[in-house]
Amino acid sequence: MANPSILILAGDGIGPEVMAEVKKIIGWFGTKRGIAFDVTEDLVGGCAYDAHGTPLTDATMAKAQEVDAVLLGAVGGPKYDVLDFSVKPERGLLRLRKEMDLFSNLRPAQCFDALADFSSLKKDVVAGLDIVIVRELTSGVYFGEPRGIFTEGNERVGINTQRYTESEIARVARSAFELARRRNNKVCSMEKANVMESGILWRQVVQEVHDKEYPDVELSHMYADAGAMQLCRWPKQFDVIVTDNLFGDLLSDMAAMLTGSLGMLPSASLGQPMANGRPKALYEPVHGSAPDIAGQGKANPIACVLSFAMALRYSFDLGDEAARVEKAVEKVLADGVRTADLMGPEGGKPVTTSQMGDAIIAALDASL
Ligand SMILES: NC(=O)c1ccc[n+]([C@@H]2O[C@H](COP(=O)([O-])OP(=O)(O)OC[C@H]3O[C@@H](n4cnc5c(N)ncnc54)[C@H](O)[C@@H]3O)[C@@H](O)[C@H]2O)c1
Ligand SMILES: CC(C)[C@H](C(=O)O)[C@@H](O)C(=O)O
Numbered sequence: 238m239a240n241p242s243i244l245i246l247a248g249d250g251i252g253p254e255v256m257a258e259v260k261k262i263i264g265w266f267g268t269k270r271g272i273a274f275d276v277t278e279d280l281v282g283g284c285a286y287d288a289h290g291t292p293l294t295d296a297t298m299a300k301a302q303e304v305d306a307v308l309l310g311a312v313g314g315p316k317y318d319v320l321d322f323s324v325k326p327e328r329g330l331l332r333l334r335k336e337m338d339l340f341s342n343l344r345p346a347q348c349f350d351a352l353a354d355f356s357s358l359k360k361d362v363v364a365g366l367d368i369v370i371v372r373e374l375t376s377g378v379y380f381g382e383p384r385g386i387f388t389e390g391n392e393r394v395g396i397n398t399q400r401y402t403e404s405e406i407a408r409v410a411r412s413a414f415e416l417a418r419r420r421n422n423k424v425c426s427m428e429k430a431n432v433m434e435s436g437i438l439w440r441q442v443v444q445e446v447h448d449k450e451y452p453d454v455e456l457s458h459m460y461a462d463a464g465a466m467q468l469c470r471w472p473k474q475f476d477v478i479v480t481d482n483l484f485g486d487l488l489s490d491m492a493a494m495l496t497g498s499l500g501m502l503p504s505a506s507l508g509q510p511m512a513n514g515r516p517k518a519l520y521e522p523v524h525g526s527a528p529d530i531a532g533q534g535k536a537n538p539i540a541c542v543l544s545f546a547m548a549l550r551y552s553f554d555l556g557d558e559a560a561r562v563e564k565a566v567e568k569v570l571a572d573g574v575r576t577a578d579l580m581g582p583e584g585g586k587p588v589t590t591s592q593m594g595d596a597i598i599a600a601l602d603a604s605l
């Protein structure tokens with residue numbers, strides 16, 4: 238039987254730097270666990286634009302549709318800010334999400350014990366934190382029409398449209414309820430039903446799906462602004478949060494800081510089941526290309542490594558191996574290994590991206 242297939246799209250900025258550490262771990266699984274993957278690599282984002290004049294070629298898109306999982310680093314950077322919106326690096330990522338129909342984006346925010354002191358919140362607020370934001374990823378204001386910059390009278394107007402259909406809301410709600418059943422049976426849905434019709438529909442549909450199909454799950458609703466406040470005030474009141482594309486983007490960066498750093502938050506973007514029964518999937522850290530630290534060996538690879546752990550769990554049915562990677566990360570943090578983002582100014586000498594990857598490999602070795 239063929240090995241499971243992975244397409245690596247490392248992208249721009251720190252993307253290739255953090256992905257290099259994941260490649261080491263993929264290699265480790267081949268040599269130490271006898272679990273081999275067929276890995277191919279390609280371009281996305283600014284590097285694809287530089288090579289091909291587009292942030293994602295049709296050929297790369299086709300490959301992404303065929304593999305068992307896509308691993309993505311990050312896209313974008315100031316060099317590309319001047320580009321027309323149609324070819325910006327971020328459009329390559331949005332095309333992947335849309336055409337692979339990856340409607341359910343799981344963004345777990347887990348505070349490792351060793352980092353509870355480091356979080357920007359008080360220790361008792363974050364210690365033991367383990368929540369998941371389920372972000373709708375293929376619709377909403379990111380994709381609604383009309384969009385664009387138009388001229389009205391003698392001035393320009395920028396337009397984006399928040400649009401959700403009932404079925405788009407229902408399917409992401411189902412994925413949140415299913416996840417909740419595997420966790421603590423609790424979902425909080427966040428929107429702005431007080432000021433947006435799309436928010437009113439969101440609340441109604443989430444409630445209907447709940448009442449008809451998941452009455453056993455505890456469901457609450459919150460306005461997203463109040464939700465942001467509650468996420469900082471007492472995040473442990475939540476378990477699964479389901480929300481739309483834009484609110485999910487904002488809330489997940491915020492949740493990252495509860496765990497200590499944006500460099501800690503992984504994600505899995507999941508779609509419909511493929512022929513093998515596993516969901517179509519793309520895995521990527523929540524952070525971006527971090528132009529301010531790119532090329533300096535400072536990036537924290539843990540978000541990317543934990544995204545690969547999510548791939549092991551959701552795409553390859555290797556939950557025990559995923560837990561092995563997560564425990565290895567836990568161990569290196571407990572041992573005090575820190576990249577610069579996990580240290581204050583007085584913190585001592587941080588390790589480099591590559592040293593953090595090596596420490597994780599050593600912890601994996603120790604787990605055998
Ligand atoms: N999924 C993606 O590819 C993705 C996600 C977010 C932003 N972006 C793009 O990235 C570019 C830069 O955006 P930004 O600066 O607003 O967000 P960013 O996430 O790249 O960086 C925000 C801050 O967090 C730090 N940071 C991020 N990841 C880190 C890591 N792994 N280790 C240590 N520090 C880390 C950065 O140094 C920076 O100070 C933009 O072009 C943006 O569109 C891409
Ligand atoms: C790069 C950008 C398209 C992306 C988003 O806004 O979805 C990023 O911020 C993210 O969180 O994945």
Ligand SMILES: [Mg+2]
Binds near residue numbers: 486487490523
């Ligand atoms: Mg974001």
